[in-house]
Amino acid sequence: MSKIFHLLVGHLIDGTGGPIKRNVLLSVEEDCIRSAKEMRPEALAKVKDTAIEDLSHCTLLPGLVDAHVHLTMSGTNDMQFRQKQLTFGYTEAAPLISKHLHQHLSHGIVAVRDGGDSNGHTLRYKLEDPLFKGYPIHLKAAGKAWHAPGRYGRLIGRTPLEGLTLAESITQENRQSDHIKIINSGLNSLKHFGKETPPQFHVSELKAAVQAGLEHHLKTMVHANGILPVAQALEAACHSIEHGFFMGKTNLEKMAEMGRFWVPTACTMKAYSEELPAGAQELDIARQNLEHQLDQIAYARKTGVLLAVGTDSGGLGIHHGASIVEELKLFIAAGFSLEGVIQCCSANGSKLIGLSDVLGEIRSGAAATFVITAGPPSCLPDALNKPERVYVNGNMISGAH
Structure with a gap:
């Protein structure tokens, strides 16, 4: 059975230089990002269940x-x-x-x-x-x-x-x-x-x-x-x-x-x-x-x-x-x-450094390697001094925070 998990984050900085996205549902399957969708409030009400971890107080960005x-x-x-x-x-x-x-x-x-x-x-x-x-x-x-x-x-x-x-x-x-x-x-x-x-x-x-x-x-x-x-x-x-x-x-x-x-x-x-x-x-x-x-x-x-x-x-x-x-x-x-x-x-x-095939952006199909920091984007970059979580290839790295 595939390992699948879903995270709801308050803000997403995707690494492309594009605008910061709000209320994003990130879905990960095995070691890859399956999707990263910006959710409207009415849609959020429909998807909230025990399978989704609520990290709406956090910001997610690429490794x-x-x-x-x-x-x-x-x-x-x-x-x-x-x-x-x-x-x-x-x-x-x-x-x-x-x-x-x-x-x-x-x-x-x-x-x-x-x-x-x-x-x-x-x-x-x-x-x-x-x-x-x-x-x-x-x-x-x-x-x-x-x-x-x-x-x-x-x-x-x-x-x-x-x-x-x-x-x-x-x-x-x-x-x-x-x-x-x-x-x-x-x-x-x-x-x-x-x-x-x-x-x-x-x-x-x-x-x-x-x-x-x-x-x-x-x-x-x-x-x-x-x-x-x-x-x-x-x-x-x-x-x-x-x-x-x-x-x-x-x-x-x-x-x-x-x-x-x-x-x-x-x-x-x-x-x-x-x-x-x-x-x-x-x-x-x-x-x-x-x-x-x-x-x-x-x-x-x-x-x-x-x-x-x-x-x-x-x-x-x-x-x-x-x-x-x-x-x-x-x-x-x-x-x-x-x-x-x-x-x-x-x-x-x-x-x-020749790793753009595995690192750099939060998008569908990319490796599930990303950082989650506490608070909104205004807390960055200081929030990187103690990230909430670091994921590499879909695995949360213990001791990395």
């Missing part, structure tokens, strides 16, 4: 995607531990990865894209660890990121192999990865507002690297801040720009034209503005960086850039799971509607 995380790193501000975690062997890193995945799931995040670690622990965890087998979250892992010799990136990756080009190294080393991660700029300065670093790779190297990934059906995500590093990544036809601080309007317009994704990770600067000591010069620069990034997000929305939500969780003050709430708030501050930002965090994110 969320965090498109940029670092699972081997904690967001702690304990600097001694921050350094120690970078030296962890696999046996020490695996329980930390498990803990961070649980934190994501407990905030309604059902898929994460990892941006790399220097030892490749997260990819190994996905491929081998019994702790992950059967765990109800999608994990996409890059393994080790790539950076140029003598440039930023050692804490999350490595340089091309000796005697090989970047593309040749990718062909040799990334066969088990879910995507390629390339670092093509430095970090954002907290000393000089808007200071840009030069690209790490020549555009011809980037083009060959992206092509090498495509030969193994792998997309390429590129860490890039500043006008030229982003322009080169786009010229190389990378699939997403990560961070993209100070990239400028021309790059945003090009991104919209090409249909490429941007993952702004604005909450990185918000975290710095909260963690740095009062009165520090860096505090003021972090706030300026954040404001500039919000202006870029606003322009991207108007221009039609495809945005996905990523937090860079694992950075200083950027806690796994909880930071999704902060990033959603920043998108809203930049002009996104609640419906629009949930689309960025569900349908757009699932498309970016």
